[in-house]
Amino acid sequence: MDTGTVNTREQGEQVDRQSRILEAALELLSRHGISGVSMRAVAREAGVALGLVNYYYEDKSSLIRAALHSVDKHDLALVAQDPGLSPEEQLRNALRRVAGPELLTTRYLSLRLHLWALARADEDFALINAAAFDRYLDGLAALIGNARPELSAKECRERAADIVVVQNGMWLTALLGVDKESIRRSIARTEEIAFAA
Amino acid sequence: MDTGTVNTREQGEQVDRQSRILEAALELLSRHGISGVSMRAVAREAGVALGLVNYYYEDKSSLIRAALHSVDKHDLALVAQDPGLSPEEQLRNALRRVAGPELLTTRYLSLRLHLWALARADEDFALINAAAFDRYLDGLAALIGNARPELSAKECRERAADIVVVQNGMWLTALLGVDKESIRRSIARTEEIAFAA
DNA sequence: GTGCAAGTTGAACGAGTGTTCAATAGGAAA
DNA sequence: TTTCCTATTGAACACTCGTTCAACTTGCAC
Numbered sequence: 001m002d003t004g005t006v007n008t009r010e011q012g013e014q015v016d017r018q019s020r021i022l023e024a025a026l027e028l029l030s031r032h033g034i035s036g037v038s039m040r041a042v043a044r045e046a047g048v049a050l051g052l053v054n055y056y057y058e059d060k061s062s063l064i065r066a067a068l069h070s071v072d073k074h075d076l077a078l079v080a081q082d083p084g085l086s087p088e089e090q091l092r093n094a095l096r097r098v099a100g101p102e103l104l105t106t107r108y109l110s111l112r113l114h115l116w117a118l119a120r121a122d123e124d125f126a127l128i129n130a131a132a133f134d135r136y137l138d139g140l141a142a143l144i145g146n147a148r149p150e151l152s153a154k155e156c157r158e159r160a161a162d163i164v165v166v167q168n169g170m171w172l173t174a175l176l177g178v179d180k181e182s183i184r185r186s187i188a189r190t191e192e193i194a195f196a197a
Numbered sequence: 198m199d200t201g202t203v204n205t206r207e208q209g210e211q212v213d214r215q216s217r218i219l220e221a222a223l224e225l226l227s228r229h230g231i232s233g234v235s236m237r238a239v240a241r242e243a244g245v246a247l248g249l250v251n252y253y254y255e256d257k258s259s260l261i262r263a264a265l266h267s268v269d270k271h272d273l274a275l276v277a278q279d280p281g282l283s284p285e286e287q288l289r290n291a292l293r294r295v296a297g298p299e300l301l302t303t304r305y306l307s308l309r310l311h312l313w314a315l316a317r318a319d320e321d322f323a324l325i326n327a328a329a330f331d332r333y334l335d336g337l338a339a340l341i342g343n344a345r346p347e348l349s350a351k352e353c354r355e356r357a358a359d360i361v362v363v364q365n366g367m368w369l370t371a372l373l374g375v376d377k378e379s380i381r382r383s384i385a386r387t388e389e390i391a392f393a394a
Numbered sequence: 395g396t397g398c399a400a401g402t403t404g405a406a407c408g409a410g411t412g413t414t415c416a417a418t419a420g421g422a423a424a
Numbered sequence: 425t426t427t428c429c430t431a432t433t434g435a436a437c438a439c440t441c442g443t444t445c446a447a448c449t450t451g452c453a454c
Contacts, residue, residue, distance in 0.1 A: 051402070
């Protein structure tokens with residue numbers, strides 16, 4: 001592949017089929033859970049023949065693993081540092097982002113939930129997930145450390161852990177349809193934890 | 198069935214087969230997720246012939262529904278009132294129970310997670326789950342109301358919602374192996390919310 | 395043009411799925 | 425004993441699953 005040449009059939013949304021297959025898998029996983037993700041269903045959703053799914057992803061578990069990595073990468077970006085802002089603003093933005101409109105969609109939350117459930121059932125996925133969780137915790141602790149330089153690394157990590165508990169609760173509870181006001185108050189609670197004196 | 202007569206084969210743990218089938222389904226669901234729960238696997242785990250599973254549960258989804266109800270009943274008991282204690286103690290006990298050794302086991306948490314994921318994939322399960330969630334919220338709000346009679350029903354409900362966010366977060370994060378100290382601090386946080394002036 | 399490699403297709407295979415059902419066992423009632 | 429209903433079994437059915445593979449198309453290098 002990537003010989004540097006341009007695909008001739010690149011009209012409209014017909015980008016490369018591999019991404020469309022991955023996207024289809026994410027969509028099906030979010031909507032119907034793992035039991036809705038069959039190779040045939042993925043092929044159908046992506047508008048592609050069955051064989052092509054196994055061409056780009058040798059296994060079904062390779063496909064799911066790719067989906068997991070894709071979501072993990074997305075999660076990690078939430079706590080990435082942004083040099084254009086003050087440390088306090090970076091932290092506050094990161095904390096508010098988790099209740100932003102891009103995150104608090106059914107599609108994303110449902111996807112996250114199904115991936116967590118998957119990680120409980122498969123040890124390989126569990127390891128990937130745990131590593132991503134650790135990196136997220138590190139990222140959040142770093143943001144806290146920048147905004148509150150007087151805190152020790154251990155204290156930052158503790159606050160990050162406490163915040164993640166509330167954030168995970170928000171994600172999960174949002175799926176059950178808890179009212180928006182409770183989400184707002186929970187966001188405020190994460191800020192209290194982060195900025196506490 | 199229940200003619201009032203005693204089963205002759207009631208030696209040891211050989212109680213009625215229907216409960217053993219349900220128990221097997223719960224065990225498999227907790228360990229391997231929904232894709233590990235096949236009628237055959239349930240029969241094997243329960244030490245029973247395949248046909249018997251469909252004899253007691255006409256459908257696979259009836260079986261899963263029974264599992265859901267069983268867990269929901271268990272959850273609701275967490276916020277049941279206990280006339281032998283003062284309202285404050287009842288509330289405090291309920292809040293601490295969610296981090297108790299019976300609850301914070303991998304088996305229970307994993308089961309809960311898989312049921313949540315299942316509810317996202319199947320609308321019937323979602324309705325059952327949402328109803329159970331509401332009853333749990335009501336129970337918790339009632340405990341708060343008893344302990345803090347000066348609060349309005351609306352305020353109780355709000356506090357209950359905020360507490361549930363943290364509790365759900367604890368459950369979920371406990372599965373990812375967050376340290377026990379963070380769980381302890383989160384419990385304290387739920388108590389702060391409940392008893393705040 | 396010919397050659398070649400990557401991309402793409404769908405049929406085929408064996409394994410596993412949920413469900414049905416005729417057959418059997420067991421114990422209480424007659 | 426015979427009768428009858430419940431409990432229990434496992435074979436059988438039609439179906440879906442993940443995976444493999446031979447065939448075919450496409451586009452670039454020569």
